[in-house]
Amino acid sequence: MAAALETCIMQIRSAQEECRRSGVAKRPRWPMIILRSPKGWTGPREIDGHKQEGFWRSHQIPIPDVADNPPHLRILEDWMRSYRPEELFDQNGALVPELRELAPTGSRRMSANPHTNGGSLRKPLRLPDFREYAVPVSEPGKSEVQPTFVLGQFLRDVMRENMTNFRVFGPDETASNRLQEIYRASKKTWMAGFRPEDSDGGELSTDGRVMEMLSEHTLEGWAEGYVLTGRHAFFSSYEAFVHIIDSMFNQHAKWLEKCKTEVEWRVPVSSLNFLITSTVWRQDHNGFTHQDPGFLDVVTNKSALVTRIYLPPDANCLLSVADHCLRSVGYVNVIVADKMPHLQYLDMNRAISHCGKGIGIWDWASSDQGGEPDVIMASAGDIPTMEALAATAILREKFPDLKLRFVNVVDLFKLQPATEHPHGLADRDFDSLFTADKPVIFNFHGYPWLIHKLAYRRTNHANMHVRGYKEKGNINTPLELAIRNQVDRFNLSIDVIDRVPALQKSGAHVKDWLKDRIIEHLSYAHEHGVDRPEIQDWKWPY
């Protein structure tokens, strides 16, 4: 065994030296040790005539009935005595000194090796000031950018500042997810052959720090390994396909929780940062197979000690959230943000304040200043926020006396009680935002029942009406998809009319008008394959 290890290490060193000497990265044939040992090796060869050693019967407890079966107890004793314990332990049961000396000391111990306790090697990222990447927003809801493209500019410079301990992972999607600015700092890792055309847009390099492979499993394994050895990882995925690694996420979250609560000597590692993008609401050409926002449902089943979920409504909020996540330690951070052009609402100062609170009133969209609201319009996620604002604009125009409060949620766990999650809003804060008795129309990015799962203990829960994705999808235009799932401006307006007592009767004409609009827009989408220009170009009108 020692000789085999020595041979392999020499071969690895020689390959490394050759690479460093020549300056050319190639794919050496890495040595590999295959140790094939019989299952249950050194255990009893057979028991009662049935093969045991080197067979499936050695799985788990090889002799399960020693308490009641004296002949089997004798087999167990013979087996244990075959290790000659009298030579290994002294009269007090302690290991004899010669053997104790064989054990390594200090950082040569397996658990104390810094590469297995990566937090001890971890250095915080050198982060450029995310404010410098801010999108100018002079008025809310007037201009559009691609939020993940803006994030890519920030990540590009994070990469430049941390070229030895930061990597970006994506299943063949870094550019598709609009993070391609990163390639200016570092390319995709590629160790195989190069062709002339690869130099024109291939973005490949033997020392690239962007890890791409159309295998979410492999990438998640790489990302976890990278983080566990003390480095930093940023993982982007199409939303629907991050379910592929549900089980890997689950095990990592369980591991993180145990480290925090029961394994004192473990030094915390960097958070595992997921960007969930190319989301359910903008799958105009991919359709139903690409619509699944349910990863959040899986994440919310895991311990509140290690899970964080953010739905920044625009690019400046996304920058603020990303900066926060890249600094954090010991969590799984999930950021949900789409890649398509979206309206921008908050300048950088407002974004920092909004994300710092995690949930807040948007005063500029509300009409309940100085009074009790008639209704709360709430939203979480970029597209649901736009539709909720568009509904707010309709309602403010049609019902100038309606007192509407607009609440936006960035930090999803604010909705859980403070007793359940460290980010949970205190009940008095929740009640003052959402009132104790007024209707709340909540437009959510994911499956609507997730909001109920988080908020069912809240005072005003019975008045919360949540809209979200409910598996109604196809190759739809954006508005058509929103309408089918009732997260669109027209259905949200109808929801408000239905829930606000003063509008239930007087709002009938408007409700009728809204239903006309739904039919009109669906017809247009069917005929033209795109939404009407006033939908595509909609801006916040105030």
Next chain:
Amino acid sequence: MAAALETCIMQIRSAQEECRRSGVAKRPRWPMIILRSPKGWTGPREIDGHKQEGFWRSHQIPIPDVADNPPHLRILEDWMRSYRPEELFDQNGALVPELRELAPTGSRRMSANPHTNGGSLRKPLRLPDFREYAVPVSEPGKSEVQPTFVLGQFLRDVMRENMTNFRVFGPDETASNRLQEIYRASKKTWMAGFRPEDSDGGELSTDGRVMEMLSEHTLEGWAEGYVLTGRHAFFSSYEAFVHIIDSMFNQHAKWLEKCKTEVEWRVPVSSLNFLITSTVWRQDHNGFTHQDPGFLDVVTNKSALVTRIYLPPDANCLLSVADHCLRSVGYVNVIVADKMPHLQYLDMNRAISHCGKGIGIWDWASSDQGGEPDVIMASAGDIPTMEALAATAILREKFPDLKLRFVNVVDLFKLQPATEHPHGLADRDFDSLFTADKPVIFNFHGYPWLIHKLAYRRTNHANMHVRGYKEKGNINTPLELAIRNQVDRFNLSIDVIDRVPALQKSGAHVKDWLKDRIIEHLSYAHEHGVDRPEIQDWKWPY
């Protein structure tokens, strides 16, 4: 291409003939055609000096800007004209007759081939009468059996009656999940080498119909393919690891829904039947990594048209549910049932009636006959049901005047409103079972918030207090694990005392006594590594 296909088919036929002639199944080297075609083949070779054909730029829309860019529109036109449409279509735009004749007709058309529309080949299973496998239950809660072992006896004979169109799939777990009786009808498929010891307990055979491989992905793919080609599949998995195929389940459920709602010519296929076993509550030696009941959360996000979930509380109920699922068409059926010895409650007639209703009062456990209950004790799942019954026994002993109603849920979707799921209970039925205002203590197999997700619209939802798994686990004894997650008899009794107004003050002494019991049992478990005999041997005392 035709020659390559012909060669391969001849090789396959020859291998089949050799096998049939000799009667010996071997692993022939199956032919494989590798067709390597350039991406975007026959498209423009390059555009504006950038390589296009055979390169990543041919992905999705190769020339995205033809609407605004006349030179690019010309490239598109040249490309389209390169197919010589004037030779392919007549003046009306119809395909010319010579080409139209090339298309196959009838069942040679790809979509009409019965192997791709497997429902047309599907024959219902020949099912033995599941009642004949019934466990005798003369009194509820007195005797124990291993429910999945009983199911295995039924499945063994299902296999015997359907040796050409039924297969069982399990990731190396058929015996571990106590379904080993199946091996009496058919062994594990194994085409590689055989050793002498394999004949003693190996359960291997070249024509075995049990598919085992420690790869949930591969098995799920096999099972889906088997069902889609008109056959029947039964898939068993350790509960925690079925998350590995979350994404595959999601896509199959989406496909099923579209077939039902939009693809009229598709003939329905057999349901995909999952048995989720080796569950969270009996992972005494595997611990935290093996505790994850969250697959149900994923399933409940998919369309109500195709999803069914059953939690039979004992073996007779499991038989009844399994029979129902094996007969069904077009669903994903999820059955949750543990493999360890569990108390039996219902004889076969009662089990059939209980499972037929899907939810029902257990009269023999209740004490509210002829009156309004003070509290409803509800349960779903085998182990939570036992703990809820044990709590009921404590409460009936300590508070003989307490009117307690015991409700058990088999069909989880009964909890959803009838407007949301075809199995959903009508509100008037739900309200008469759970009352409009009395406290409900609900002991659930999975994550507790799933019950809120399903039942949040119910009249009495604000009074529903759900217990379930909340990620508090380790290498625990069964009772210790139950206590850590508060699904145990003592904590449930405390919940009742806390929620029933008449007991809140008078119950203080009993509550104190219950807390003593918790500490006492935890101490015993820590010291002995097992639960006290009165817990291990507990029986329903009435």
